[in-house]
Amino acid sequence: MPPRIARFKRLLAWAAAVLALVLVFAAYLRPAMVFSVASQLWNCF
């Protein structure tokens, strides 16, 4: 595989990984999620 294509594929994989992490992190910060998880956590103690 030519180095330029290999580099592009690697860049694409990294971009996909970062996007996935950002999206999941954003899911945690949705108000409904924050409220739900926080109330469940607090109710445990």
Add this chain to the structure above:
Amino acid sequence: MTQVLLCGAAIVTLSMGIRHGFGLWLQPVTTERGWTRETFAFALAVQNLAWGLAGPFAGMLADRFGAFRVLVAGALLYALGLVLMALSTSGLAFTGSAGLLIGMAQSGTTYAVIYGVIGRHVAPEKRSWAMGVAAAAGSFGQFLMVPVENGLIAGLGWQSALFVLGAVALAIVPLSFGLREPRALPAGSGMPQQSVGAALKEAFGSRSFRLLTAGYFVCGFQVVFIGVHLPSYLKDHGLAPQVATTALALIGLFNVIGTYAAGVLGQRLAKRHILSAIYALRAVAITAFVTLPLSPLSVYVFSAVMGVLWLSTVPPTNAVIAQIFGVRFLSMLGGFVFLSHQLGSFLGVWLGGKLYDATGSYDVVWWIAVALGMFAALVNQPVREHPIARPAVASASSAA
């Protein structure tokens, strides 16, 4: 190699992810069944112990008969455990399904079994990186599945959510085909023709193996103590509930980064130095957290730092075992080291609660975690990473 890595990473994402959000079921299950929280917590404690205790046996079977069969059996147990967890109407049945079955399923579908295959398929110069990729996938699974499971419970109800997860666990079966190995040792593989007993005697006779096992105990203690008791600690100090949710999200996010980075670093640096650094930094981070004034910002910084150090011990610990003892019995030996991790986890949860009840605060346990961190940083230093010397006869027969 790519196939093994992709399938292995996907399996660990599912197996580590599914069970990570089990705490979300505490409230709906106990409310509907009329159980105490102790019933639920006991089942999860049994799950952690079963995961640890079954690990060496699952590893032994994977090394002997191939990971494929163990993974398929693990996936079926996982799905069965989740379905029975939804249908259990007594505490005993819940402990058997959510505790025993799922704990055993995890031992057959998580790191030790996957690392054995990765170890045998990936060249030594890329092994630590590959283990870092698989560990990061497991960390991502944990990070991903909490919001997914929260959405499933909200949208479908807690029972249907468990049925869906049971179906998701079955996806491990087709993925396992990507990890099929020849049953016999390949000729000229360079792997020793040792018996299980001889491999165990060799490992437990090795000071380095015992030191790694001791260090991993500390990892389990610290991670599970913080994971379980941090929200309670924050509540005691008057912080808002949302702070705990954000803290968990930050731990999850930085855990993915930390596990991958530890695998990459393991290719370049001595793994004992990486492990010592991780444990020492944990001790420093905990000391700073409990001595500096507590605020949302200090919680977020602590969570990010601990996230980086969370499961980052997994790739270097397993990679160094492969480096010393080879990959023939890597799953079994990884299972024994992980048993120590789970005993530490159990003690971390239990002692956290016990000492809180006795003293009215978590201070003593935090300082125990600091002392254990320094202990683990020290015991990893004398680990000798070069391959263990074996009698010439064994080497000759393996080369034949």
